[in-house]
Amino acid sequence: MSKELIENGKRSAAYRAVDEHISPDNQVVGIGSGSTVVYVVERILQKPELRHITYVPTSFQSKLLILDNGLKLGSIEQNHVIDVTIDGADEVDDELNAIKGGGACQFQEKLVAEAAKKFILVADFRKESQRLGTQWTQGVPIEVVPMCYKTVMNKIKNALSVKPNCVNLRMAVKKAGPVVTDNGNFVVDADFGQLQDPASLLKEIKLLTGVYEVGLFCQMAAMAYFGEQDGSVNVRERQ
């Protein structure tokens, strides 16, 4: 798969979503995390009429993206109501359920998505599927409080109605030891194969003591934009 095709896909999805959902009437906009959202900010910067807007980040990466580009930074404490949040995804199904957290940002992302009147997903063609767990096979990202990571992993293996194929503590790449999130927690990736009922699985995992947030965003997005290999953008709308 050429990197150029993937980047073009991310860019075209992000540009279209900004064009259709962020307007000068907006006061507060949520900025997701990850590599696709970089193109969201790129498009915003091309529109001087969007400069007055306050942008609320969903991670340290997204905060830097806002600050380094001279946009107005806001916080969720100051802005409980957000006009629209645009974010990336690791996989999105037919009903606009999404797996998120490939970059370990799912907690703040969910917070900012929930505060938004409209939540929009942007992704390249690799993220589009009929059923979650088809394209994204690394597992559902689950943020856990460090002292309970072992007990949570055991409960995921033994106490849920769906048995996982494997459960891994996510390890850092350029640091010894586990990934540490922006909230000081660890991430466990639990592979359940294709998900038959993501909403029920989300509820079950969320109830485990020590779970901080689950990277399943069920029925939250209003629309998803996928940048395709031929340069077009496929738009899915929640029914």
Ligand SMILES: O=C[C@H](O)[C@H](O)[C@H](O)COP(=O)(O)O
């Ligand atoms: O934790 C990370 C986020 O959920 C990202 O939005 C997600 O991983 C998609 O990232 P990317 O746009 O880099 O594929």
